[in-house]
Amino acid sequence: MFxxxxxxxxxxxxxxxxQAVPARxxxxxxxxxxxxxxxxxxxxxxxxxxxxxxxxxxALLDQYEQMLSRTVEGSDVWNINHSNGEPTEVSEETxxxxxxxxxxxxxxxxxxxxxxxxxxxxxxxxxxxxxxTGDETAEEAYAxxxxxxEEEIETALLHIDYTAVSCEGTTVTLSDPEAExxxxxIAKGYIADCLEDYLLxxxxxxxxxxxxxxxxxxxxxxxxxxxxxxxxxxxxxSSDIITVVECTGESVVTSGTYERYFEIDGTIYHHILDPxxxxxxxxxxxxxxxxxxxxxxxxxLSTTCFVLGLEDGMELIESxxxxxxxxxxxxxxxxxTSGFPEN
Ligand code: AMP
Ligand code: MG
Numbered sequence: 249m250f251x252x253x254x255x256x257x258x259x260x261x262x263x264x265x266x267q268a269v270p271a272r273x274x275x276x277x278x279x280x281x282x283x284x285x286x287x288x289x290x291x292x293x294x295x296x297x298x299x300x301x302x303x304x305x306x307a308l309l310d311q312y313e314q315m316l317s318r319t320v321e322g323s324d325v326w327n328i329n330h331s332n333g334e335p336t337e338v339s340e341e342t343x344x345x346x347x348x349x350x351x352x353x354x355x356x357x358x359x360x361x362x363x364x365x366x367x368x369x370x371x372x373x374x375x376x377x378x379x380x381t382g383d384e385t386a387e388e389a390y391a392x393x394x395x396x397x398e399e400e401i402e403t404a405l406l407h408i409d410y411t412a413v414s415c416e417g418t419t420v421t422l423s424d425p426e427a428e429x430x431x432x433x434i435a436k437g438y439i440a441d442c443l444e445d446y447l448l449x450x451x452x453x454x455x456x457x458x459x460x461x462x463x464x465x466x467x468x469x470x471x472x473x474x475x476x477x478x479x480x481x482x483x484x485x486s487s488d489i490i491t492v493v494e495c496t497g498e499s500v501v502t503s504g505t506y507e508r509y510f511e512i513d514g515t516i517y518h519h520i521l522d523p524x525x526x527x528x529x530x531x532x533x534x535x536x537x538x539x540x541x542x543x544x545x546x547x548x549l550s551t552t553c554f555v556l557g558l559e560d561g562m563e564l565i566e567s568x569x570x571x572x573x574x575x576x577x578x579x580x581x582x583x584x585t586s587g588f589p590e591n
Contacts, residue, residue, distance in 0.1 A: 257407060270569065276470065278302055282310045285317060285436060286374065287460030291299075293447070294454035294470045301450040304581040305443050305457075312442070315342060316435045318365065320426075324420075325429060329365070333425030340439075343418045344563035345544075349434050353410040356564065359555035360548060361523040363412060365428035366404035370396045373508050373519040373529070380510040408523050428522040433520075437501060437547025440464035444543070461502050464543045465495040482506050482534040482576055491574070492591055493539060501546035503554045504535035504576075520554045529556035537574040538565070545571060558583060 280302055284560045291305050318325045324338040338346075352360040374393055389395045396404075412424040421428075430510040436459040443457050444464050455466035456475060465475040474496045478489035483506045493500050505528070509518035522529040536553040538546040550572060553561030558575050565573040572588040584590065 261403060278497055280306070282306060282309065284313045285432075285439075285459075288437065289352055289460065290456075290458045291443070292456040293452055295452060296430065296450075304446060308443060308446060309439065310502050312435070312439045313334075315339060316345070316431050316439075318430050325431060328420050328422065329375045330426040331422065331425075332403070333422055335419045335421045338418055338420050340418055342347065342416055343420065345431060345434060345438050346413065346415050346420060348438075348526075348544060349431065349548065350413060353432070354550050354555060356552045358410060358523055360433060360552040361408060361410045362429045362433070363408050363410050363422075363424075363427045364432040364521055364523060366407050367401075367521045367523070367526055368430050368519075370400055370404050371517065371519070371521065372512060373510060373517060373528075375507060377515075379512045380512065382511065384512055386513045386515070389436055389469070392485070394510070394519065405523075405526045433503075433551035434544060436460065436462040437499070437543040437545070439485060440499060440543035441549075461504070461507060462543055463495075463501065463545055464499045465497055468496045479535075479537055479574065480504075481518070486542075490576070490580070493537075493589055495539075498539060498541055499543035499546045500537060500539050501543060501550045502535050502537040502576070503550035506534065520551060522555050529557075530556045532577050533558060533561075533575055534580075535576045536561060537576075538574070540571040549573070 276290065276294050278296050279290060281288060289309060289556060291302065293301055296302050314320055315324050320326060324342040328336045336457060343400050349362045371448045376590050377489045380394065386396065407427045409423055412422050412427045413429060414421050439456050440459050440462050444466050447455050447466050453467040454470045457464040469475055474494040477493045477495055477500045479491050479493065479502060480486060481488040481490040482504060503520055505516055505518035509516050518528045518549050520529050532555055536550050540546050553564060561575060562585060565571055573585045575583040
């Protein structure tokens with residue numbers, strides 16, 4: 249069954265990045281797909297007899313989209329971005345998420361930066377991916393605006409600086425009135441954590457939450473064995489798995505170029521942007537997968553490490569306890585941190 253209040257047609261076209269294979273208790277399994285926060289969402293539950301938990305999950309997804317989406321008028325993020333530098337009151341959850349995002353900005357010296365919005369809008373990767381025919385030359389792509397000009401990038405960069413965001417309690421202020429925030433690099437992780445908490449509170453002990461590449465496992469499979477989460481081969485199909493990670497309650501989150509991109513003349517322009525250069529991060533990586541208990545941590549760090557690149561990303565993850573990473577390079581070589589499972 250599919251649930252969404254928009255973009256129903258995208259359900260079939262978007263490939264799910266991860267797979268998991270339930271072992272038994274098929275009769276108790278329910279699975280539903282929807283489209284929230286520009287992402288195909290699939291929730292699989294075991295033991296949700298009267299669908300209360302499933303309904304609750306989709307109600308929460310709707311609630312968080314209304315709170316955290318940059319494009320939903322009246323959301324906390326929309327209000328901040330339209331505040332003209334005036335203090336904005338937000339929910340405790342939004343405030344916490346912004347503070348957490350700022351922590352990862354500090355940690356990465358700005359590689360992760362929620363004031364990325366002017367660049368997100370300029371590159372507009374998701375929209376352009378549907379406009380590009382594949383026949384454009386680079387010259388034509390510059391002329392038509394598919395690839396932004398140096399001047400446009402320089403102008404956007406003027407307003408990208410996470411230190412312009414301050415959060416006091418539930419009051420958020422942008423010291424640069426032209427700055428705008430985007431929680432796309434961390435919100436899905438937070439929502440996955442909230443869904444896990446909700447499901448556990450409902451007595452669901454076995455579930456799989458897939459928010460377009462953000463996978464949160466709840467408990468174990470119904471037979472008590474671990475979930476096996478497949479990590480997609482870059483640019484492969486959703487069933488083309490490069491490795492498998494076993495989980496019992498952890499989260500596995502991937503940031504990859506192949507998730508959202510367009511290609512001009514053999515060059516890939518993707519959605520993970522480098523706040524230093526203004527261009528899609530271009531460091532030889534195609535994906536970074538993070539394994540940790542918290543999906544918020546996974547989400548923030550997958551984007552962060554993608555921008556940092558293999559060497560600095562590896563060093564960062566090795567410095568954090570209970571977080572592991574898998575980096576995949578353009579030539580499909582896999583680099584694991586010391587605790588990332590081999591198989
Ligand atoms: P993810 O798929 O979690 O890696 O997040 C990518 C999304 O995060 C993009 O679609 C943007 O909305 C946003 N984003 C892109 N670059 C950055 C960055 N350097 N720091 C924070 N968020 C970013
Ligand atoms: Mg992320």
